[in-house]
Amino acid sequence: MLQTWLNEFLDYVRVERGLARNTILAYRSDIAHFLTFLQKRSFAVPAGLRDGMIAYLLELQRMGLSAATVARRTAALKSFFGFLTRLDYLPDDPAAELSSPKLIQRLPRVLTPQEVERILTAPRPNTPAGLRDRAMLELAYASGLRVSELVGLDIDSVNLEAGYVRVFGKGARERVVPVGRAARQSLRDYLRRGRPILCGRCRGKALFLNRRGERMTRQGFWKLLKHYAQAAGINKNLSPHTLRHSFATHMLENGADLRVVQELLGHADISTTQIYTHLTGRRLREIYELAHPRA
Template identity: 55%
Template sequence: MKTIIERFIRYLAIEKGLAPSTLGSYRSDLEDFSDFLRRTGCGDWPETGRRHIVAYLAHLQKLGRAPATVSRHMASLRSFYQFLSREGLIEVDPTGQLDSPKADKRLPRVLNVEEVERLLAAPEGLTPMALRDRAMLEMLYATGVRVSELVSLNVTDVNLNMGYVKCYGKGSKERIVPLGSAALEAVHAYLTRGRAGLLKNGDPGALFVNHQGKRLTRQGFWKILKKYARTAGIQKAITPHTLRHSFATHLLENGADLRAVQEMLGHADISTTQIYTHVTQTRLKDVYERTHPRA
């Protein structure tokens, strides 16, 4: 069983170029399904049919898994069985006639401009850590890159003279995103006055490094963000993705073209970007209801 899963994961890595975190999600989902089959005596992969998959999805729902999580598991199984069918390992794809569970469309949580300003001002001082943290927060809000993309950046990916950053998104797709003046200033200050104090004998290529000179991790940035959110007095529960959401929402609120925002975010499908138009419409409605005398 593990051999077949690893074969599928290698296919996704080599043929599809998926990121390690995405590959980990596929592996986790498939191992969970494999455990379910073993516990319930459903048999091996070739013996599984539509009813086994339906039973598994029902099992996830009984465990209280969110609709989006159940939908993701179904997507993992669909890709896996399509792979088995193409490889001739099964005769019939049991997911072929199955609809994916409907996931709730939640509007992303965003910060308003005043909250963003407080967060970006939270790293005070000129220590290497403060300069690094200010540069990371400024860059995240200036570009809307994913946190995984932020911590994967190398020094050579930033062009301060031209004012852009080159990052690699899902499927290792490269895109160029402009950097605003505030972010450029913060990154320049970090590179000239902060990074050398952290680097020591660490990773010479990594843009953002920790106190040991090693490349900063997603978990490390998450801790940094939570610290500055508390310092800024932000009451909302925010995640590293909140600044990405805020970046997109604020651009659209100020008249940015949806296609341009799609390109900067690295979305393959514009329907993914359109969620932010719903956010701006909701925020406009809130403003109208709070301020119009006859709302």
């Protein structure tokens, strides 16, 4: 019964809510972990679901998991139980009064424009892989794409003449994002002299390919980003979205409207974009203290 409920819930978030594949996989993992806990502790279903859920969350805390992990699993359970209650599989929602743990908002790490420049110019454009890497890095920074969006691009997603890329983001939401001059030139070079060699006889439509002619993965891009950061002498602890965070921060620092940046990033809620205003505000404070005679 529990597994059947989980399968129905996953079908719901995939078909009706149109959530991204990685989000669905996270739901599957988190809820399956909880269901395994229920079975091992022999909590009755549905009568013992509320007690089982409380015991499970206490167990997560005893395990020393981060607040972010506990919050994510709590949110997954609330969505799952809400779904089951709406379908009348449960007489009432065991998570109705459950609140998520408060999270300390962590500001994303960003690079300076000079550091970005060093990374973007690190790949050598005399090999197919170097052409691909420069094009990926340039496009990631030029358009602020999520890593999943970047590696998910197909050849026909990019219009170099008009200067835009068509992206399917979270929740299968489509948006059109401009591509800057430098990124367009890097993409032209890659499509002309890099991708045909990496592809060989492949028939796929993926824009960015690995050495086997297959679609580049998120992990593959993260590895190349760290490689070129190291080559550029940058020792910061980077994340896969470092160039995306840097894109947003640099746009705002140079006067871009917050709503425009929200649209470019594909954020459904502007509160998600507002985290970058803390970064730019901190930078403005630094400039003020350096420049003002009575700061």
